Amino acid sequence: MIDTRKKDDEKQQSIKNAVVRLILEEGFQGASIAKIARTAGVSPATVYIYYDNKEAMLQDIYQECTDDAVHSLAGCVRPGMDGAEIIERLVRRYYGYIVQNREVFYFIEQFDTCPALCNSCNTVRGSAYLNRLLTELKQKHVLGDFDTDNLYAILFAPVKRIACHSESDKSAPDRLEELIRMIQKALIQKF
Amino acid sequence: MIDTRKKDDEKQQSIKNAVVRLILEEGFQGASIAKIARTAGVSPATVYIYYDNKEAMLQDIYQECTDDAVHSLAGCVRPGMDGAEIIERLVRRYYGYIVQNREVFYFIEQFDTCPALCNSCNTVRGSAYLNRLLTELKQKHVLGDFDTDNLYAILFAPVKRIACHSESDKSAPDRLEELIRMIQKALIQKF
Amino acid sequence: MIDTRKKDDEKQQSIKNAVVRLILEEGFQGASIAKIARTAGVSPATVYIYYDNKEAMLQDIYQECTDDAVHSLAGCVRPGMDGAEIIERLVRRYYGYIVQNREVFYFIEQFDTCPALCNSCNTVRGSAYLNRLLTELKQKHVLGDFDTDNLYAILFAPVKRIACHSESDKSAPDRLEELIRMIQKALIQKF
Amino acid sequence: MIDTRKKDDEKQQSIKNAVVRLILEEGFQGASIAKIARTAGVSPATVYIYYDNKEAMLQDIYQECTDDAVHSLAGCVRPGMDGAEIIERLVRRYYGYIVQNREVFYFIEQFDTCPALCNSCNTVRGSAYLNRLLTELKQKHVLGDFDTDNLYAILFAPVKRIACHSESDKSAPDRLEELIRMIQKALIQKF
DNA sequence: GATGAATGAGAGTTCATTCAT
DNA sequence: TATGAATGAACTCTCATTCAT
Numbered sequence: 024m025i026d027t028r029k030k031d032d033e034k035q036q037s038i039k040n041a042v043v044r045l046i047l048e049e050g051f052q053g054a055s056i057a058k059i060a061r062t063a064g065v066s067p068a069t070v071y072i073y074y075d076n077k078e079a080m081l082q083d084i085y086q087e088c089t090d091d092a093v094h095s096l097a098g099c100v101r102p103g104m105d106g107a108e109i110i111e112r113l114v115r116r117y118y119g120y121i122v123q124n125r126e127v128f129y130f131i132e133q134f135d136t137c138p139a140l141c142n143s144c145n146t147v148r149g150s151a152y153l154n155r156l157l158t159e160l161k162q163k164h165v166l167g168d169f170d171t172d173n174l175y176a177i178l179f180a181p182v183k184r185i186a187c188h189s190e191s192d193k194s195a196p197d198r199l200e201e202l203i204r205m206i207q208k209a210l211i212q213k214f
Numbered sequence: 215m216i217d218t219r220k221k222d223d224e225k226q227q228s229i230k231n232a233v234v235r236l237i238l239e240e241g242f243q244g245a246s247i248a249k250i251a252r253t254a255g256v257s258p259a260t261v262y263i264y265y266d267n268k269e270a271m272l273q274d275i276y277q278e279c280t281d282d283a284v285h286s287l288a289g290c291v292r293p294g295m296d297g298a299e300i301i302e303r304l305v306r307r308y309y310g311y312i313v314q315n316r317e318v319f320y321f322i323e324q325f326d327t328c329p330a331l332c333n334s335c336n337t338v339r340g341s342a343y344l345n346r347l348l349t350e351l352k353q354k355h356v357l358g359d360f361d362t363d364n365l366y367a368i369l370f371a372p373v374k375r376i377a378c379h380s381e382s383d384k385s386a387p388d389r390l391e392e393l394i395r396m397i398q399k400a401l402i403q404k405f
Numbered sequence: 406m407i408d409t410r411k412k413d414d415e416k417q418q419s420i421k422n423a424v425v426r427l428i429l430e431e432g433f434q435g436a437s438i439a440k441i442a443r444t445a446g447v448s449p450a451t452v453y454i455y456y457d458n459k460e461a462m463l464q465d466i467y468q469e470c471t472d473d474a475v476h477s478l479a480g481c482v483r484p485g486m487d488g489a490e491i492i493e494r495l496v497r498r499y500y501g502y503i504v505q506n507r508e509v510f511y512f513i514e515q516f517d518t519c520p521a522l523c524n525s526c527n528t529v530r531g532s533a534y535l536n537r538l539l540t541e542l543k544q545k546h547v548l549g550d551f552d553t554d555n556l557y558a559i560l561f562a563p564v565k566r567i568a569c570h571s572e573s574d575k576s577a578p579d580r581l582e583e584l585i586r587m588i589q590k591a592l593i594q595k596f
Numbered sequence: 597m598i599d600t601r602k603k604d605d606e607k608q609q610s611i612k613n614a615v616v617r618l619i620l621e622e623g624f625q626g627a628s629i630a631k632i633a634r635t636a637g638v639s640p641a642t643v644y645i646y647y648d649n650k651e652a653m654l655q656d657i658y659q660e661c662t663d664d665a666v667h668s669l670a671g672c673v674r675p676g677m678d679g680a681e682i683i684e685r686l687v688r689r690y691y692g693y694i695v696q697n698r699e700v701f702y703f704i705e706q707f708d709t710c711p712a713l714c715n716s717c718n719t720v721r722g723s724a725y726l727n728r729l730l731t732e733l734k735q736k737h738v739l740g741d742f743d744t745d746n747l748y749a750i751l752f753a754p755v756k757r758i759a760c761h762s763e764s765d766k767s768a769p770d771r772l773e774e775l776i777r778m779i780q781k782a783l784i785q786k787f
Numbered sequence: 788g789a790t791g792a793a794t795g796a797g798a799g800t801t802c803a804t805t806c807a808t
Numbered sequence: 809t810a811t812g813a814a815t816g817a818a819c820t821c822t823c824a825t826t827c828a829t
Binding site for chain 2: 809813
């Protein structure tokens with residue numbers, strides 16, 4: 024009985040992995056149900072046991088991935104930290120997540136940039152947790168009183184950029200270190 | 215002969231427009247040759263007169279689009295400007311380009327985030343012009359001596375973020391204004 | 406044991422009902438095992454407990470339906486009736502059966518008109534009972550000495566026609582009344 | 597140029613023939629696009645050049661077939677004929693059509709008996725031509741003043757029945773002859 | 788007896804591409 | 809140059825059926 028249960032979850036998981044991997048390697052065009060099934064080691068028909076149709080499958084997996092990504096940021100900030108440290112923690116955590124979850128990250132990115140896909144899914148940009156945290160920091164004057172979109176933009180967009188495609192000669196850790204300082208300068212009132 | 219030339223270009227142009235529009239509206243999956251041809255008002259066979267095959271067509275149009283985007287940044291900076299002004303000009307120009315070329319921009323974005331597509335095209339991130347400009351500014355100590363990737367990341371990634379999807383209540387011009395100040399703080403030595 | 410028997414029969418019955426209903430509503434194409442099972446409130450696998458396979462199931466249900474239809478005609482004719490009354494009774498009974506068993510009737514009709522289905526099932530057109538009755542009536546000169554096929558054709562085909570699809574303005578009972586007179590004229594020697 | 601034109605029509609015609617034949621031999625279930633294409637000697641994709649989808653194809657071919665069937669009845673009745681002769685002509689013509697167009701006829705029959713199919717197509721039962729003819733005959737008192745549905749029912753339903761499935765020992769022409777007499781008795785005022 | 792999970796085969800349909808005109 | 813017709817391959821999805829539980 025344990026076996027059966029396990030088998031099910033394993034199958035769904037292997038489908039998910041196949042989707043993420045294939046979309047990284049071949050893009051959405053290359054990720055046909057047949058290929059996904061083959062990669063996951065199941066029959067094409069099996070996919071439809073776990074998902075209603077292809078679009079629902081992608082949306083579902085996307086949701087799981089983003090939930091996971093957001094959770095990874097939670098809990099890295101503790102009360103009592105000052106602004107600089109909080110920024111450093113958040114940025115490093117985000118950077119680390121990207122580097123360690125390249126496949127998932129690229130999947131999310133492709134999904135996010137495709138209006139046809141992400142319009143139909145009502146993603147909240149930024150988690151409730153993060154929103155609360157940032158609001159609090161603004162109220163405590165740890166961070167300047169910036170527009171939330173701008174905060175997100177400065178905090179996460181540049182990190183994403185260098186985590187994904189950096190070609191310069193400076194070593195990755197050094198570059199990250201430098202970027203953190205830049206972000207701190209931008210965000211903290213008296214730096 | 216002039217007439218013929220014109221006619222040809224018109225057809226190719228309408229194909230290009232169709233591609234960009236369709237990919238914005240329906241994503242890469244929705245942009246089949248048949249649909250593109252229908253949208254452009256030509257026969258599917260006609261597409262193959264101008265392009266060798268679908269992939270070549272996409273690469274080609276992508277190249278045109280990015281060239282266009284880069285050109286739009288050129289010429290907005292004049293010698294004698296100080297760091298703050300240069301940053302403001304570049305950021306505003308980029309923001310304006312995105313807002314006024316939404317279709318093209320989303321097309322580029324989708325292309326850029328799809329490894330399967332953009333790996334095979336050797337795009338240089340950032341134009342030669344921009345590279346030269348930034349190097350010069352660093353040498354003149356107008357900007358801090360930051361890693362080029364970091365410079366790009368702070369200069370353009372956040373703008374792109376708020377130009378694409380901003381939901382906050384602050385008005386767009388105000389938010390842009392604020393973001394420019396933040397970027398200036400991050401980049402200019404003594405601000 | 407009685408309980409079990411009952412339960413089984415209920416399941417089989419609900420499968421049968423599902424088949425008849427679905428085929429009425431959606432035709433043979435729409436009556437997949439999955440849909441049938443869903444409609445009947447059982448698992449697809451359960452269907453295969455009661456029937457060897459889909460074709461056998463259809464043949465089986467068809468047989469039950471036709472048996473039922475034929476039985477409904479039995480017993481409406483009593484010795485001593487004259488030709489006109491016998492015809493009236495048979496025609497009314499048939500008409501009533503169709504109207505009151507639309508689902509079953511359409512199922513039979515679809516089955517009958519599909520050579521691929523009804524060739525493989527050796528149905529006797531007309532029951533032994535009816536054959537005996539008509540033969541007897543012919544011998545007694547109650548009806549004219551017509552070919553049996555012709556008798557069936559005149560007795561039942563027109564009724565079926567008006568029971569199924571009638572669009573004229575005359576009321577249904579009046580039309581039936583009139584049709585009965587016509588059939589009587591056709592069949593009875595001295596009318 | 598003639599060749600091309602011809603080829604097109606030939607292709608559509610061979611698709612139509614394939615549909616009719618396959619549906620006769622294997623029923624609607626057996627007539628898949630793949631089989632139809634194979635039988636017609638074209639690619640599956642070619643079918644979709646001539647028809648929007650499978651249902652439209654079936655409806656279209658059905659319409660052509662019924663039009664053809666109705667036309668075959670036209671012109672067999674001439675003014676000045678008496679009731680008996682008119683009935684004989686119509687019935688023989690209909691019988692002849694069925695016998696000589698078995699494939700088409702069974703296709704129509706299957707289509708007509710499938711509510712799922714024929715509900716969505718608004719066929720007029722009986723042609724305008726026939727309706728006019730019968731009305732006229734009733735007005736001239738050549739035929740009794742019967743309900744139109746009943747007229748159709750008596751005139752055509754029994755013929756169809758014996759043309760399709762007759763098993764008795766009487767020879768076909770004799771049976772038809774007899775049936776014509778029966779119908780005449782039913783329909784003509786003073787016979 | 789009853790089932791949900793699983794599947795290979797095949798359904799209808801669209802794909803990128805070619806070719807005769 | 810430009811095209812509509814044509815196509816094999818591949819698409820998403822459903823089929824009838826089986827099997828472990």
